Amino acid sequence: MSAKKVLVVDDEASIREMLRLALEISDFECLEAADIHEAYRLITDELPDMVLLDWMLPGGNGMELLRRLKKEEATQALPVIMLTAKTHEENVIQGLEVGADDYITKPFAPKELIARMKAILRRLSSEKASSELRVGELVLEIDSRRVMLRQKALEMGPTEFKLLNFFMSHPERAYSRAQLLDRVWGANVYVEERTVDVHIRRLRKALQAGDPIYADLIQTVRGTGYRFSPRDLAVA
Amino acid sequence: MSAKKVLVVDDEASIREMLRLALEISDFECLEAADIHEAYRLITDELPDMVLLDWMLPGGNGMELLRRLKKEEATQALPVIMLTAKTHEENVIQGLEVGADDYITKPFAPKELIARMKAILRRLSSEKASSELRVGELVLEIDSRRVMLRQKALEMGPTEFKLLNFFMSHPERAYSRAQLLDRVWGANVYVEERTVDVHIRRLRKALQAGDPIYADLIQTVRGTGYRFSPRDLAVA
DNA sequence: GCCCGCTGTCACGGGAATGTCACATCACTG
């Protein structure tokens, strides 16, 4: 399993530095943002697996970002842990209601934070691993590593499977070729961006073999990349 | 679930006492034997669910008992954990080959021992729920250690039998070679991953001798491993 | 001793999957 990306959102550089240290020791990849704007940019750009969010930020507090993340379909599955001061514990309830996955009060032991993060990631992966992803009559069975459409197995290569898996986990959002390479092929792999096009085509072909309609699930976003959109299937 | 009986075989009374304490805290029922003869009597008499076997015993070592247990049909399914001193780690490989389920080197933390015991029992209970597994006309008889297809016995080696047993207990799911080695060969055994391929082939051959259709039950998942899929049998 | 069944390893060959390219086609701009 590849290293998980974690985004730290805090305005104090010293705290960010401390967290980066703790995270990297535990084999997490660490991104940093000092304000909400930068945080949002990194979330859409770098697609982290988790966010550590300080509650008190200058210029709009963390709650605002959290609400925004939970509202948008593309990011609402992204787990968020709130970092909050003891003196503001009343915010905790508020934060959990909006959709934070956990919270931890400052000052905290890095070890405890890491433990909670792992617990959340474990829970998420076990939820995902045992189940299957479904869009209409299209079912992606993770365990058996098969894609079924109306009881019939669709044939595709491993890369197309991973690609479809990623798309079905993140619907209704456009991804650049670079982002897809990062998330599907894995970081630190150098291949041409146009390679993505070829695999997109192979995936479309595989879906088309099941039912031409389903090939339209993968849409081209000119100048940007590709998007997986179940929404348009229902309309058609 | 009723309390599991565990037989401790060790010549030192102090170690037996320590283990009894640890086991009873964790709700196991504890039997004790100081030598091989007594151990064998208790096994046939009391039918324990598991054996903790010290490797170095006066008057015939643990290996002898282990070999005997694995040879006889009535006891070969009985899980055995070896207790061995650090200085005799070379025996571990030998022991695992003969059929020990796991080993632990002295000195050890009781907690870790308990954890390994539970892991083994959990694994067994998931596979040996019934004495017979059935897929279509294929019947795997666990007690008699035979595989029948349309009243005809299929010939295969012990490893192929265990492999098929595992597959029939976990259908419709792809397993990597490493996972199969772990679950079928047993933990901590070092063999080449490609060895799995060879046994898969032998198993397929055995099934094919019964009916070519049944060889297709074991499918290759390219880039991942293998899958046992009764579902596709029904379709054909 | 000999033979025989079982096991793990290897080398070879074939075929699937991959990444890249060249060219066709499309969408947008002025």
Added chain:
DNA sequence: CAGTGATGTGACATTCCCGTGACAGCGGGC
């Protein structure tokens, strides 16, 4: 409607993965 840049598509060489047969080692039984 021509032009330009982005995307679709078929073909290709390479790499990787898997199936297969052969073989040596090892115990056990005769």
